[in-house]
Amino acid sequence: MNIRDLKPGMNHVNIKVKVLNISEPKQVITGTGVEHEILEVEVRDETASMTLVLWDEKIITIKVGDTLQIENGFVTSFKGAWRINVGKYGDVAKI
Numbered sequence: 001m002n003i004r005d006l007k008p009g010m011n012h013v014n015i016k017v018k019v020l021n022i023s024e025p026k027q028v029i030t031g032t033g034v035e036h037e038i039l040e041v042e043v044r045d046e047t048a049s050m051t052l053v054l055w056d057e058k059i060i061t062i063k064v065g066d067t068l069q070i071e072n073g074f075v076t077s078f079k080g081a082w083r084i085n086v087g088k089y090g091d092v093a094k095i
Contacts, residue, residue: 007082
């Protein structure tokens with residue numbers, strides 16, 4: 001699987017990516033009123049780039065240039081931009 005093939009609504013996304021840019025962590029409140037901490041990371045593979053969103057306890061210490069393995073992620077569309085999310089049932093690790 002590669003970034004070029006990802007589309008919103010896809011689940012069980014397993015992909016290896018390289019970190020291009022990292023935002024500051026931020027607090028968000030979902031439509032259901034639950035507060036979460038998220039970290040947005042621009043990532044790339046050999047086909048394209050996309051934003052990776054790490055939620056709550058899935059936020060790990062990373063730096064630009066790190067390679068990450070995402071397991072059981074899911075793809076959403078937020079304000080027209082597609083994003084890979086690692087939430088409650090997913091995992092992310094530096095490799």
